[in-house]
Amino acid sequence: MIKKILLILFFSLNANAALEVTIAQGKVEPTPIAITQIFGTDSDTARYGNTLRQIINNNLTNSGLFYTVNEDLYIQSDNLVEKIPRFEDWKLIKAQFLLSADVSKTDTGIRLRMRLYDVFNGKEIEKLQLTIPDENLIRRVGHTVSDIVYERITGETGYFDTRIVYVSEIGPLDQRVKRLAIMDQDGHLDSHQFLTDGKNLVLTPRFAPNNQIITYMEYKNNLPRVYIYNLKTGEREIVGDFPGMTFAPRFSPDSQSVVMSFSDPDNAANSEIYLMDLNTRSRLRLTNDSGIDTSPSFSPNGERIVFNSDRGGSPQLFIMDKNGDNMKRISKGRGVYGNPVWSPRGDLIAFTKLTQGNFHIGIMDTNGNNERVIVRDFSLESPAWSPNGRYLIFHRQKRSNLDGTGGEVTIHFIDITGYNERLIPTPRDGSDPAWSPLL
């Protein structure tokens, strides 16, 4: 399905230099864009058009980098796929960019045509024609168009045609039923799917960077072990035959290995970090210390690993080479650190920190310098990067009470500048979110 979409994508790359909307630290003024009605040729295609327009509008607005000019202000109401816009009309309402599209039925399926215009320079900067076999792919088309617009205007890689895997939660806090679930990055209910039935406790799902495989932890027969789940085939498989608990799994950047913690009964059940090759099933022990070593996360070049260890007394962040050499502590501030996750751009590490009664989600340079807090609350956990390294998702849990109330847990999105936080809706409570690579 993914290949199919790529094959039928048709790009016209203009020779224009990338338009510069430079993303520096600090608050970004959103860029005004107008999105015309997405025209259809009959009632079906008109409906697809409405859906697509809504998806594109939501995606671009939610990124915090765009706002859509109020439709009531539009002067020109034509389909601008084949017709050149009256740029003066769009300048007047201060639309910097203009998107127009239409949908029709063809012999091979449903066809979308899109044009993106730079209003101030009065020219077309992107066009796209894309055909899908049936309407099941409409949401994917909306995300793909959003990515193209985002990339063309910001110069950054998009992140809309992606999914979020997470743990869906329901029931009393002391007997929580947890299921793996997956949805589009916008959390749209139509895209939501449960992956497990809730019989066994499941925790900490994470995507492989290169394919649609998830690694996670499951209490199958009350034995907590790391598994992989192939989303294409539905196959589930344990990662290695370990005599004790395995947990905290993450893929290596080439998706060929899983780095995780193993709590060996022959080592006083102390958690050490192991690298498990998924092809050869050979395992390599990377740490050796009487403290807890867990939450490993690879650098995107595969050379180093950041992890959480209490070897110095309290839980802190450390980095080491991929073979365990050159270990050193990087967290410098006061407090209890955890959950380090290396940015897909390679330049930052996201983490949680507990200090003065609150959890913080922050980012730091890979040497621990320039630590800054992005969000603070009573309980925050599980930061996960967007594939373009600009956003984080995480979960937030409310305080619970002795009578069993409270404790609601929800998934949130935030720009790493600390702006533009918003809830990602889930049908039940949600925790441990992780982002897929671009589909």
Add this chain to the structure above:
Amino acid sequence: MLIVAGFFLASCAATKTEEGGNVDAASTSASSSSGGEITAGTQEDLIVNVGDRVFFEFDSSELTVDAQATLDAQAAWLMQYPDTNITVEGHADERGTREYNLALGDKRAFSVYSYLAQAGIDTNRMEYVSWGKERPEVIGSDETAYSQNRRGVTIVSN
């Protein structure tokens, strides 16, 4: 559910009665004085007459003096009922990351397991498992709840 009922029983052990049928969650929560006859060698027996759990300090898997006394009694009880097998559960409070607390819960469970082993209990009779912060005994975001959730619980598994 068994654990919840058990905890309630433990806290009202002084008022237990000998008459009546089997103890279950419904009857104990209906009235603290309507407990049942306790079958020797069962989970109920362990809870009421020995103590099924030990508590840990914040971020620690070391057994306190109190914990060791409880485990000495558990070991004696396990000697008395040699056909009884157990699973030791290790738990953490909610003020840590999920993964760190899984690790901590495993160290706690193992502390109990190895103490019992050193006290002479055959390891073939024992298993242990960490539940991290996933199965609190007491719901609540305060130290009262946390101190009861940082625990190692001995569960009769046969």
